Amino acid sequence: MSTKKEIIRKGVDLFREQGYNNTGINDILKTCDISKGSFYNYFRTKEGYGIKVIGYYGDTLLEYMIGKLRSGDGSPVEKLEALYNSFIEIVEREEIKSGCLVSNISNEMGGVNDRLAEVADQNFRKWIDEIARIIAKGQALKEIRNDMEALKIAEYIHASFFGSLSRMKVTRNTDSLKDWLNMTIKFIKVSNG
Numbered sequence: 769m770s771t772k773k774e775i776i777r778k779g780v781d782l783f784r785e786q787g788y789n790n791t792g793i794n795d796i797l798k799t800c801d802i803s804k805g806s807f808y809n810y811f812r813t814k815e816g817y818g819i820k821v822i823g824y825y826g827d828t829l830l831e832y833m834i835g836k837l838r839s840g841d842g843s844p845v846e847k848l849e850a851l852y853n854s855f856i857e858i859v860e861r862e863e864i865k866s867g868c869l870v871s872n873i874s875n876e877m878g879g880v881n882d883r884l885a886e887v888a889d890q891n892f893r894k895w896i897d898e899i900a901r902i903i904a905k906g907q908a909l910k911e912i913r914n915d916m917e918a919l920k921i922a923e924y925i926h927a928s929f930f931g932s933l934s935r936m937k938v939t940r941n942t943d944s945l946k947d948w949l950n951m952t953i954k955f956i957k958v959s960n961g
Contacts, residue, residue: 772810775800779821780828784866788818788877788884818873819887825869826891833895837902844906845957848899849949852929856945859933864940871930896922903956912956925952 778800782791793814797807811817836851859867866872870888878885900922906912912921932948 773824775802775807775810776817776820776824779817780825780869781866783818783821784869784872788873815881815883818884822870822873822884822887822891826887826894829868829870830891830894830898833898837898843911844902844909845911845953847902848906848925848956849953852945852949852952855929856942856949859936859945860942864936864942867933867937868930871933874930875934892926896926899926906956911958913958921956925956928952 775796779796782795782799786795793804793807796802796814796817797804800807807817811820833851836854837847840847842850870891873884874888874892878888896919900918903912903921903925904918907914907918928948929945929952932944935944936942
């Protein structure tokens, strides 16, 4: 039998691979090796479970982003480029099957389930704040354009990344992500000439 944290962690893979609507309670019970009673004791509803799974995923990804953006050598632009290149490498390793859970939930459920939309947005905003922090640092170093607020640039970058993830899924390759990253770096970087 899985612990509550393991059940939540396994939900990340289930929802990323199958989608929220295509994942039934029986899929969760089987994957997590728990009884229906235990599941409902922990989470009350599938929606409640989904909220916990999205939160866990969001916190895990935020920790990953902080590790990439706040440590090591490199300029702010280099760190941003390395972060998004690492995301591209992850989806390539996964053979373009899963993508970002928050992006997937936003596309699938954002327009029909207010609670799931709200928790997806909360996690998106945590990531945006972290990206805005490194952009502001790049602006202070005169490496990143400063004619727009750091938060607005961060929102643009990550929202357009989400769009490129959707495009990736239908083309079944990462060309759109690589093109997006190349254009984004050119867009934000201060030109030296």
